[in-house]
Amino acid sequence: MAFFQDMVSIFKKRELPFIESFQQSAGVYTFRFEKAEDVTWKAGQHGLFTITHQKIKDHTRPFTIASFPEEGIIQLTMKVSEQPSEFKKAILSLEDGDTIKMAGPVGSFYLKENTPTVLIAGGIGITPFRSMIKQIEADHLSHTQVQLLYLESTKPHLFQEELDDLAKKTSVQVTYLDQRDDLNKALDKCISSYSNNGRFFVAGPKSMVAATTTYLQSQNIRKRHIKKDTFYGY
Ligand SMILES: Cc1cc2nc3c(=O)[nH]c(=O)nc-3n(C[C@H](O)[C@H](O)[C@H](O)COP(=O)(O)OP(=O)(O)OC[C@H]3O[C@@H](n4cnc5c(N)ncnc54)[C@H](O)[C@@H]3O)c2cc1C
Known part of the structure; x- marks a missing residue:
């Protein structure tokens, strides 16, 4: 469809x-x-x-x-x-x-179900999540359990001020990360909380999306629970 x-x-x-x-x-x-x-x-x-x-x-x-x-x-x-x-x-x-x-x-990279959701951004891959979190705020979806894990090597992270403000107004939790290992540790926490009841959205450059998907699958997250937006060209 x-x-x-x-x-x-x-x-x-x-x-x-x-x-x-x-x-x-x-x-x-x-x-x-x-x-x-x-x-x-x-x-x-x-x-x-x-x-x-x-x-x-x-x-x-x-x-x-x-x-x-x-x-x-x-x-x-x-x-x-x-x-x-x-x-x-x-x-x-x-x-x-x-x-x-x-x-x-x-594209089908958008929130559909009211299940615990982990948004995983690598650098410029934050763009779809800015849009999604702004929409969550506008729709007053305070019941939605959403975590943003945002990996970026430069500081401050892109849209950081806006995201901090959105986190105050919504139930979205934002974690800023600058090391790949720390992303895996943050993912481990989400996986132990949600396992396959969670939905995992990954956006960013090809290598970051591939590494994150491989990691999630190695932790037994089913392929169909992982949505990818690969920014080819980086
Ligand atoms: C669904 C989607 C959403 C995107 N959203 C954003 C966004 O919000 N912000 C953003 O900055 N970028 C986004 N991109 C990436 C964007 O489309 C460009 O590829 C990127 O900005 C590089 O463009 P460029 O003109 O600077 O470089 P280019 O000159 O187009 O490319 C740089 C290098 O990447 C290679 N390359 C380009 N396209 C592809 C491809 N499709 N497959 C394999 N290799 C390729 C080229 O051969 C070249 O070597 C998105 C990509 C996709 C697929």
């Missing part, structure tokens, strides 16, 4: 007017676009974004929508290296009056 919804959604292409961009932290930028009334998505989903204001070869990339629908904007937050790709150079050059094209939303 989700596959057919994605197929329908992927053909819905929309021009999103550019609002603003700013540096979120070292090497990370946020881009905001207008959201038409009828555009919606489930917090955690992604879209396919195409550069149209410049002619470039490789003009399309998938990005998580880091905002949630009631925020009234489409927000992308992305890493930009010191030698940005043609795509990143083009998106950084957006100005008033420019647009970007979005296809989607697509």
Whole structure:
């Protein structure tokens, strides 16, 4: 069913007017676009974004929508290296009056069940969880047992202030980590509390998602209880 919804959604292409961009932290930028009334998505989903204001070869990339629908904007937050790709150079050059094209939303990386949930972010993989936790706050889902384990080598962690604020307003518990070993220790605690009653969402670069999935499975968490959002390209 989700596959057919994605197929329908992927053909819905929309021009999103550019609002603003700013540096979120070292090497990370946020881009905001207008959201038409009828555009919606489930917090955690992604879209396919195409550069149209410049002619470039490789003009399309998938990005998580880091905002949630009631925020009234489409927000992308992305890493930009010191030698940005043609795509990143083009998106950084957006100005008033420019647009970007979005296809989607697509993907099944969103919260469905009211079961204990562990959100595991590696670096920029925090983007779908920002959206999900903002949605939890907006929906007043105080009964939902959600833990965020956020592994990031730089300090402060991306969105840390906002996440701290959200943690105060919701039942979501946030743990900031900077070592892989500490992530495994934090996972051990979640596994001993929830075992296969829990759902594990993992997002981030390919190597982090693969290592975390392997670890969870080695601790007897069933494959179908682990959801992955692999950010290829990092
Ligand atoms: C579902 C999803 C959600 C994402 N959300 C975000 C997000 O919120 N924020 C964010 O910063 N990034 C996100 N990404 C990653 C993003 O799409 C880009 O791949 C990334 O930003 C690198 O783009 P680039 O233009 O800088 O580098 P590129 O020039 O595109 O790529 C850098 C290197 O990665 C390789 N590569 C690129 N794409 C792939 C691929 N699909 N498979 C294997 N190798 C590849 C290239 O060959 C190149 O060597 C997401 C990816 C996916 C799949």
